[in-house]
Amino acid sequence: xxxxxxxxxxxxxxxxxxxxxxxxxxxxxxxxxxxxxxxxxxxxxxxxxxxxxxxxxxxxxxxxxxxxxxxxxxxxxxxxxxxxxxxxxxxxxxxxxxxxxxxxxxxxxxxxxxxxxxxxxxxxxxxxxxxxxxxxxxxxxxxxxxxxxxxxxxxxxxxxxxxxxxxxxxxxxxxxxxxxxxxxxxxxxxxxxxxxxxxxxxxxxxxxxxxxxxxxxxxxxxxxxxxxxxxxxxxxxxxxxxxxxxxxxxxxxxxxxxxxxxxxxxxxxxxxxxxxxxxxxxxxxxxxxxxxxxxxxxxxxxxxxxxxxxxxxxxxxxxxxxxxxxxxxxxxxxxxxxxxxxxxxxxxxxxxxxxxxxxxxxx
Amino acid sequence: xxxxxxxxxxxxxxxxxxxxxxxxxxxxxxxxxxxxxxxxxxxxxxxxxxxxxxxxxxxxxxxxxxxxxxxxxxxxxxxxxxxxxxxxxxxxxxxxxxxxxxxxxxxxxxxxxxxxxxxxxxxxxxxxxxxxxxxxxxxxxxxxxxxxxxxxxxxxxxxxxxxxxxxxxxxxxxxxxxxxxxxxxxxxxxxxxxxxxxxxxxxxxxxxxxxxxxxxxxxxxxxxxxxxxxxxxxxxxxxxxxxxxxxxxxxxxxxxxxxxxxxxxxxxxxxxxxxxxxxxxxxxxxxxxxxxxxxxxxxxxxxxxxxxxxxxxxxxxxxxxxxxxxxxxxxxxxxxxxxxxxxxxxxxxxxxxxxxxxxxxxx
Numbered sequence: 135x136x137x138x139x140x141x142x143x144x145x146x147x148x149x150x151x152x153x154x155x156x157x158x159x160x161x162x163x164x165x166x167x168x169x170x171x172x173x174x175x176x177x178x179x180x181x182x183x184x185x186x187x188x189x190x191x192x193x194x195x196x197x198x199x200x201x202x203x204x205x206x207x208x209x210x211x212x213x214x215x216x217x218x219x220x221x222x223x224x225x226x227x228x229x230x231x232x233x234x235x236x237x238x239x240x241x242x243x244x245x246x247x248x249x250x251x252x253x254x255x256x257x258x259x260x261x262x263x264x265x266x267x268x269x270x271x272x273x274x275x276x277x278x279x280x281x282x283x284x285x286x287x288x289x290x291x292x293x294x295x296x297x298x299x300x301x302x303x304x305x306x307x308x309x310x311x312x313x314x315x316x317x318x319x320x321x322x323x324x325x326x327x328x329x330x331x332x333x334x335x336x337x338x339x340x341x342x343x344x345x346x347x348x349x350x351x352x353x354x355x356x357x358x359x360x361x362x363x364x365x366x367x368x369x370x371x372x373x374x375x376x377x378x379x380x381x382x383x384x385x386x387x388x389x390x391x392x393x394x395x396x397x398x399x400x401x402x403x404x405x406x407x408x409x410x411x412x413x414x415x416x417x418x419x420x421x422x423x424x425x426x427x428x429x430x431x432x433x434x435x436x437x438x439x440x441x442x443x444x445x446x447x448x449x450x451x452x453x454x455x456x457x458x459x460x461x462x463x464x465x466x467x468x469x470x471x472x473x474x475x476x477x478x479x480x481x482x483x484x485x486x487x488x489x490x491x492x493x494x495x496x497x
Numbered sequence: 498x499x500x501x502x503x504x505x506x507x508x509x510x511x512x513x514x515x516x517x518x519x520x521x522x523x524x525x526x527x528x529x530x531x532x533x534x535x536x537x538x539x540x541x542x543x544x545x546x547x548x549x550x551x552x553x554x555x556x557x558x559x560x561x562x563x564x565x566x567x568x569x570x571x572x573x574x575x576x577x578x579x580x581x582x583x584x585x586x587x588x589x590x591x592x593x594x595x596x597x598x599x600x601x602x603x604x605x606x607x608x609x610x611x612x613x614x615x616x617x618x619x620x621x622x623x624x625x626x627x628x629x630x631x632x633x634x635x636x637x638x639x640x641x642x643x644x645x646x647x648x649x650x651x652x653x654x655x656x657x658x659x660x661x662x663x664x665x666x667x668x669x670x671x672x673x674x675x676x677x678x679x680x681x682x683x684x685x686x687x688x689x690x691x692x693x694x695x696x697x698x699x700x701x702x703x704x705x706x707x708x709x710x711x712x713x714x715x716x717x718x719x720x721x722x723x724x725x726x727x728x729x730x731x732x733x734x735x736x737x738x739x740x741x742x743x744x745x746x747x748x749x750x751x752x753x754x755x756x757x758x759x760x761x762x763x764x765x766x767x768x769x770x771x772x773x774x775x776x777x778x779x780x781x782x783x784x785x786x787x788x789x790x791x792x793x794x795x796x797x798x799x800x801x802x803x804x805x806x807x808x809x810x811x812x813x814x815x816x817x818x819x820x821x822x823x824x825x826x827x828x829x830x831x832x833x834x835x836x837x838x839x840x841x842x843x844x845x846x847x848x849x850x851x852x853x854x855x856x857x858x859x860x
Contacts, residue, residue, distance in 0.1 A: 291746025387754025
């Protein structure tokens, strides 16, 4: 960052500390911004936030062209201020991650009204002088979820107190975030101390703190992961959202840095049984998915460098592309193959996995 | 980077393309700047550049306080311009990597005289308006070796033509750069097509192009590595400088991204037999070095994902901390243990390893 932009950014970005503990948490409740988006696929961030933190979301803001309806009450910015909204959350990610000019006036208006702005886009809020000026005038804070803290530490590998679970996968985009959230939900339902720890944009919005780990400078990968799940009570579980896959030729470095920094006691294997090649490799050079056994072995080999007791406690299957009738036989086969409880986190929740954790770690 | 600084930087930084092929090469010959440094340890960059590219370095620039003497003729900036120097290379890295105010006047003077400035420091040349102004006025270019190109691609894992060798290690700072340079030298002596591909600051200065890979945003690690060793003639060898170690809890993510992106045909194992713990872990939580066999297995497991034929072709031992008398017995033992030719690259060069490559790949 240049000196010129730094002076700007420091005034409006929450810099002190960095982990989910240290960082300033987003101010609830939220107004979710859908702009003029017409495709649900571009609204995943906002819809995911509403699904997992419905109680924190009290309104949606849409232009007349927008064809998304999350079911939240429509609100103007004035109404949101009246209703006590703390943050204006950009709930959409158009292709490229850029902020279209036509949204700029809405963002400026929200910032001027004193709402914090939370963005997961590639373009940074602090790169728009109009938004920065409005925020400086009102005292609103600007959160760029894809901009990591400036003062990340190097990883040390030093053992931290508390328990950690990391979701890993045979590929990208197989349900690692969803699985972690389902496990947090089940643990909290049992009144365990448990926190979802986010490592991607949508996850960070749901967690209400953090940053996208794949945006970190490579040298600080494991240090960032250590910061995301700080030392905690011995009976506290951090449930950490995994990223990528050790076998993915594009993203394995991120996966390994996150695995080392997380020092997981427990690992959960996430998988989409209809996936044939690693996502994104199909066109140039298809990489056939590694087998479950190869995935388990590679992850254990690497995890045990930082935690000799690391073990798998379950498997989570993304069944969205699968005929319902095939599920029972498939799950039986996968469970026999891996020796692990197998869940469909969307349809069945994470009971079976948390049962296994209870057996392995609490009894 | 902010919009404000971008407009500055784009004028003086070589942005088009990024790999060692695509990027603008540094302009030789070089004037090496040692400032007022008193400790040889801080002058490693300049001394390494002189050791490996003596023919490109025609002078040194020192203040009266400086106690380093590289043996090059002392030159003022005026004399350097007269002598046809192309680039002013900052050959020192003081603690913290910052540019002290007292050096600023020298850098401004060099830039004003039209010399390109090459820096491997953390602080960026483009963050100093005085340097930028001087460069803009004279047409000098500013190279910040720790600032990767802005438009790095994601890794694809797609197979490239040409042969690749990567030096890996049991730890950081065991001689991976030196070993790669010794192998390049031996290959070129045999009139093979071979290029050293740099991934760290000093290496980049020696290669005369590139960027430090640990400064890349994590998502682009393997993409950066793919760019560093682009497709080449079938009989061309890229000899790639490794970084970190798969077993190092601070840096393994970088090592894996580099391993995947390099798609090595040949791997060389670098090792310091006196090292007990991974460098930097001694104080907080000592990580005992992985065994040679563990290191070989982990690297092959990961390398074969992107190149099923990857194999080790040699071992390189850093004997700087070792009594000379112990060397023969040790090398015999290491060779028996690994089945690999073992070299001391500083004392013996890389003949034995290139012999093995010739046998495995050319005959």
